[in-house]
Ligand SMILES: Nc1ncnc2c1ncn2[C@@H]1O[C@H](COP(=O)(O)OP(=O)(O)OP(=O)(O)O)[C@@H](O)[C@H]1O
Ligand SMILES: O=P(O)(O)OC[C@H]1O[C@](O)(CO)[C@@H](O)[C@@H]1O
């Protein structure tokens with residue numbers, strides 16, 4: 282459970298820490314000594330759990346919920362062009378009631394169509410009420426786990442827009458690593474822009490690099506150009522890491538006369554998109570910067586899932602099935618599969634769950650020991666003894682403490698990880714050799730095969746929703762926002778809220794518990 286707010290209680294620092302652990306204070310909280318409890322016979326130190334996010338909240342104040350909600354509404358309000366420049370709304374040109382584009386532009390049909398989202402429509406961010414901080418996966422604000430309404434903005438087309446489509450130039454850029462569905466999103470953005478009446482749509486090649494490198498020219502985009510790009514994986518525009526100088530990018534946006542920029546990428550890209558938005562604000566430019574979260578790692582906060590994740594899990598499951606066949610057919614076979622997931626184990630957890638064949642699932646969020654009576658290797662011995670073969674699935678970011686740190690980073694500044702798959706392979710082989718038991722280790726590293734494929738059906742639909750909503754958000758005049766699915770509803774969120782931290786698998790979540798139930802693995806400690 283994560284406690285997001287402060288609470289006072291008496292106890293020594295050590296019992297205080299125990300209490301904090303009981304309440305599962307998340308890492309953004311810290312202990313603060315607020316004096317001694319003079320009433321207690323032991324004159325114990327009074328310690329308070331203070332949330333770094335909301336240090337001002339005081340639960341003894343009967344109005345704390347109101348205060349929390351006001352703060353929440355502020356944090357989740359969407360930055361708008363009119364915050365810094367004078368822009369007048371106009372009737373939208375987006376209508377599905379229109380019969381001809383001309384009728385559409387005149388706005389003649391919109392009064393009779395109830396297809397618009399009201400600016401005051403909201404979706405609930407949290408839909409679970411935890412009765413106790415000890416409930417599995419509980420996320421509580423106060424020690425009583427009170428439920429507080431947390432509303433976020435609903436995504437979709439508005440009746441009023443802040444751009445004149447015929448004069449709009451819109452750009453699309455895809456950054457970071459590949460992800461199934463990038464082309465579906467690009468395609469939907471183009472189709473939706475055209476539906477509004479935009480004629481000037483361009484792709485920026487190879488991520489943020491395309492803003493600087495002269496040989497990377499703009500790619501003109503239209504329904505005709507993007508019609509079939511979703512049939513292939515990868516990015517029609519190309520991707521890249523590194524090369525993000527925000528001020529230069531905004532110079533380039535100005536030089537290109539872009540009015541809207543759709544930025545497809547993970548947390549790094551979103552940090553870049555938000556910095557670009559801030560710089561545009563500083564220069565008082567009428568440019569909307571809208572993100573679409575792309576990460577097969579599924580490591581963006583607050584969202585049910587990001588596009589490409591399901592497809593990656595499906596591809597991973599195929600690799601696990603192959604490892605299973607190999608391991609099962611060999612004498613004392615041990616299948617070992619390493620999957621992507623730099624710091625989050627979602628792909629590994631979900632692929633292990635969906636395959637149903639994994640005996641040991643190792644993710645970065647849950648430390649494990651390799652040697653010793655409770656270690657992974659001892660459990661493998663047990664599996665070989667009892668069922669004759671075993672299957673291990675490990676996330677690339679797991680067990681990094683066993684590998685030598687290189688301190689190397691990629692072009693975007695992401696840490697280059699050691700290869701846990703190769704390390705485990707060696708450890709398993711030498712362990713069985715040392716104990717004089719035959720083993721046949723089959724190691725599969727399907728890394729890039731997971732993300733080079735085209736989106737499956739459910740991701741294709743998710744991409745459609747996200748791509749279209751990104752365009753509606755830009756036309757509505759928002760900037761510095763991203764779009765996602767929260768509790769099955771489509772919402773807009775201010776970028777800073779989704780990139781505060783990486784999203785991790787909660788080891789106390791029901792999903793991780795289900796994974797453990799399915800694998801039957803013990804606690805490796
Ligand atoms: N804090 C930041 N501010 C500005 N730009 C950034 C920041 N972090 C990363 N970027 C830029 O964003 C782009 C993509 O970043 P990165 O390579 O980390 O991928 P990502 O968006 O996190 O996606 P992936 O999930 O594939 O890692 C790069 O061009 C990088 O330079
Ligand atoms: O080889 P690249 O392009 O740096 O990408 C690898 C990384 O991209 C991701 O798929 C997404 O961040 C990670 O899981 C992985 O570590």
Ligand SMILES: [Mg+2]
Pocket residue numbers: 457547548549550
């Ligand atoms: Mg990233």
